[in-house]
Amino acid sequence: MERRTIGTGALSVGAVGLGCMPMSWAYSGSRQRGEESLRAVHRALDLGSDLLDTADMYGPFTNELLLGRVLRERRADAFVSTKAGLLVGDQHIVANGRPGYVRRACDASLRRLQTDVIDLYQLHRADPEVPVEETWGAMADLVRAGKVRALGLCAVGARGGRRSGSGLYDGTLRQLKRVQQVFPVSAVQAELSVWSPEALTALLPWCAERGIGFLAAMPLGNGFLTGTLTPGEGFEPDDLRARHPRFTAEMMAANQPVVAGLRRIARRHGEDVTPAQVALAWVLAQGPQVIALPGTKQERWARENAGAAALRLTPEDLAEVAALPAALGSWD
Numbered sequence: 001m002e003r004r005t006i007g008t009g010a011l012s013v014g015a016v017g018l019g020c021m022p023m024s025w026a027y028s029g030s031r032q033r034g035e036e037s038l039r040a041v042h043r044a045l046d047l048g049s050d051l052l053d054t055a056d057m058y059g060p061f062t063n064e065l066l067l068g069r070v071l072r073e074r075r076a077d078a079f080v081s082t083k084a085g086l087l088v089g090d091q092h093i094v095a096n097g098r099p100g101y102v103r104r105a106c107d108a109s110l111r112r113l114q115t116d117v118i119d120l121y122q123l124h125r126a127d128p129e130v131p132v133e134e135t136w137g138a139m140a141d142l143v144r145a146g147k148v149r150a151l152g153l154c155a156v157g158a159r160g161g162r163r164s165g166s167g168l169y170d171g172t173l174r175q176l177k178r179v180q181q182v183f184p185v186s187a188v189q190a191e192l193s194v195w196s197p198e199a200l201t202a203l204l205p206w207c208a209e210r211g212i213g214f215l216a217a218m219p220l221g222n223g224f225l226t227g228t229l230t231p232g233e234g235f236e237p238d239d240l241r242a243r244h245p246r247f248t249a250e251m252m253a254a255n256q257p258v259v260a261g262l263r264r265i266a267r268r269h270g271e272d273v274t275p276a277q278v279a280l281a282w283v284l285a286q287g288p289q290v291i292a293l294p295g296t297k298q299e300r301w302a303r304e305n306a307g308a309a310a311l312r313l314t315p316e317d318l319a320e321v322a323a324l325p326a327a328l329g330s331w332d
Contacts, residue, residue, distance in 0.1 A: 008184075169202055186213060195224065
């Protein structure tokens, strides 16, 4: 698999990673099976999808514990990325950026992941009651202590202003400028997909200018861009898409032309190429520092996603994607 770099180039990862959240958080709880998820992680590593992206809040904690079962056998094969800064309670999630908490959270993640170092430690969300410089400084101390290799920041404000489309990532850019004065940012994680391309306007160029890796979250549009979801089929109550405006039956039907366009392009590249692979290849085509993080909990999808790294879209393909209708439906 093609290799890409995070930060200044010291850290190399496969172009397609593995978003591990669906294995234990936010998607169809009845379909979350530990052994099946373990097989998916092993298959991803076999195929070079070595960036495993998780967070302590997923579960909470169970996602890291799951990955720890793989890492105790295959730590040398994996690039481990986890996050801190959010606490999960009953019916609510709150930010905690206090330095003492960050240090404790890191130690707890190391234990659950069964490793002595985290390759990329990301701030999930900044705490509005703690200057972000203080939180970032505590994270930098973890690098100096040898517990963490590099630091990343997850984008904020990605959905609140989507209706206007302007200044979508202004809050994230302000945070990045502040924390860069404390310790280098190696990666930024933000949503990027065919039906959510907003990061291309300012956030991705900011990263490209500074040699900062870009981790493309939700590159398959929460599964919509795979073409495997049926409008009106419904979702389990604990599935985030059950409350998602773009996943009502009406909006899913209205946005089918987006999937149809991806399917047309896929057919030109071969009968075994899928719309999901075209969607991932489009993400990877946005820059050499972009790493796609599709989420899955099944081995067959991990295999399909990894195959997208070898798909090269032509200028005509990219122009056709650019001409697809914009996705309909609020994202708030």
